[in-house]
Amino acid sequence: MDYNPEELDLLFNPKNVAIIGASKNQTKVGGQVLTNMLLGGYIGKIFPVNPKGEVILDHQSYKSIKKVPESIDLAVITIPNVKVPPVLEECVEENVKFVVIITAGFKEIGPFNKHGIHLQNELLRIARKGKTRLVGPNCMGVASIQTRLLALMGWAVLPSKQANEDLKISITSQSGTWGVVTMRSASIHGLGFSKLVSNGNEADLKLEDFVEYYGLYDDDTDIILCFMEGLRNGKKFKKVAAEIEKPIIVLKGGKTLAGSMAASSHTGSIAGSRQIYDSLFKQYGIIQADNSTDLVDLGRALAVLLKNKMPKGRRTAIYTGGGGAGVLTADFCAEAGLELAKLSDETIEKLNKILPPYWPKSNPVDLVATRNLGAFTQVLKILSEAPEVDIIIASLPIGISSSLKQPDIQSILKKLPKNLFKTDVLEAFEQTMVSSLKRIAKHSNKTIVCPSSLYHADLPSEPEIIKKTYESGVMIVNSSWDAARLLVKIVEYCEYLEKKKQLK
Known part of the structure; x- marks a missing residue:
């Protein structure tokens, strides 16, 4: 029709x-x-x-x-x-x-x-x-923030208008429950929400129809999230994907024989060959998520980095507060497909003026347990100005304030003598660090991602300190591995866009 x-x-x-x-x-x-x-x-x-x-x-x-x-x-x-x-x-x-x-x-x-x-x-x-x-x-139905439409079965919550940021996601899902859960999870983690449709059996309108609408006709959608079991009209999907300039992130179900059989009994979908779909996604610059958490993380990363902070290449500078963390991050980057940037003599000379004389003088940059708290942001500024660097993975202790508010930490602090542990000093340090980070990011075109074990992705809402870093185009993740795996997928998407631009 x-x-x-x-x-x-x-x-x-x-x-x-x-x-x-x-x-x-x-x-x-x-x-x-x-x-x-x-x-x-x-x-x-x-x-x-x-x-x-x-x-x-x-x-x-x-x-x-x-x-x-x-x-x-x-x-x-x-x-x-x-x-x-x-x-x-x-x-x-x-x-x-x-x-x-x-x-x-x-x-x-x-x-x-x-x-x-x-x-x-x-x-x-x-x-x-x-x-x-x-x-x-x-x-399960449909939802839209523009009209506060929540025509869904089950118990659903439409994100508040205050939760929506500049960049909004829209979801099309061949699993109803997954779509509703993702809508909620994305909102908790600072992603603006626009629309959701649960496709069901797709007797008429299909996933590729909603992708087309979100990608080419809906000004309120910036990032498209899909849960896909199978395509009914692969030819149309390819045509639409080739035209769309917005990021499409897909979580593909039915990759295994067991999953394929489950997809057939779930919505009647034909899941198809894993190799065929992997090839399709790669050809059309579709970002493939490994699981539900990965999908939301990718959406969150893109929502932050799309504000003029997308990677210009794979050359990555790493800096950490300890040598072991740097080694592991270098491994993660290599395994994921990022390149370790070779620091120039000029960059190393600048770092020599800040760090102790026994620092390794190479990438990863190790702060070697310096007592100079200002070194955290001074090193970042130098790397942000280095022309040989595209991406910076900087391990910063962001999340101290929210971490200190966790019930288990609070119970420990209450048992300590008064004034023995001054939380306000740590919180002030964090505020200063984030302010410096925002200032550096504002004047740099580098992609900056900060792994922090103090950041809790399972909090009921994003702490204000994390939101402030997002506003400056800096992404916070749980670990160096999260940083590497997310970045390489976004780099590949950027490379696809560049190739597409050259073919026009």
Whole structure:
């Protein structure tokens, strides 16, 4: 069916939503969707549809979609599978623009269940009678920060407007739960959120359609996150990926035989060869995440570094407070595919003036336990001005203040004699260090990533001190290995963009 991808604006930003199967019972899917819509603060009109026509959560319900007094942009269906086709027929007759079918029990039941396959084929046949587009079936719904739309089953939380930063992510997922969890996790870690769609069985609209919309038509999306089990239209995906200038990060499920079989029973996806997908992603500059944590970390890193701090090359300078950490970081960089920068005589001469005479005079730069606290930022400034360096991995003790607030640390501090351990001194040092870091980053085009074991990625929200470093384009990660693995994927993406630019 031909359509204008821009029409998907109405899916994510509808002026009204009908919830078919709405219920007072919040253990039912219809009750969950209505509750989420209300808690999310949706700015449009909500029309519950229920055969009883009763008042549900202070909203008058209607016995059918035909009784709703307005033309509907989005209908969400939560009723049993066998009842879906006739209700969808009514939606098409009423010219409902988009229908999200959360109900399961269709093609995902398996290739030998003819009833489920027939039901799903029937949905598409009915939709094709008019111009109604379908999301699902067997999905969790859609969400959008622009209209505070939270048309999701389960218990979901829409990020607050305050949590959104300059750069926003949008998610398209062939796993509903994964998409909702990722939305929450990304928001906790400082990523601005724009949109989420749980694709389900993709009877009509597919992952490649949403990637196309996010990448080419949606100004509110800067980074695209995908959970992909398989592609229905590989040709379209390749065409769209070649045109998109925004980063696409994919977590691919079904890489193994076991995973492929699970994907088939989950949404009816054909997972395909791992080698084929790896080759596809590499060819079109798609960043492949290793797991859910990696995907959010990559999104977080890109959100920080896209502000004019993307790597210009692979030449990496390392500096740490101890020799062992430097050795390990050098190993990690080499294993990941980064290059150790060879420091020039000029750079080494500048470092000689700051560091003790017995420092190694090579890269990695070892502070050799200097007592000069100012050396932390002085070394960073010198490396930030070195033309032979593209990337700096600088181990700085950022996260002291948030670390000191952890319950286990607090319990220890309370047992110590008063004034024996002065936390305010450490916190003041951290503030000074971060201020210097921001000042250095502002005047440098280097990519700077700071591994810190004091940084806790599992906190319920990003500490303010971490947010300040992000604002200056400096990324904080848990470990040197995290720094290396994230950086090499972003470097490869930058190399793809450069090659693409040269071919134009």
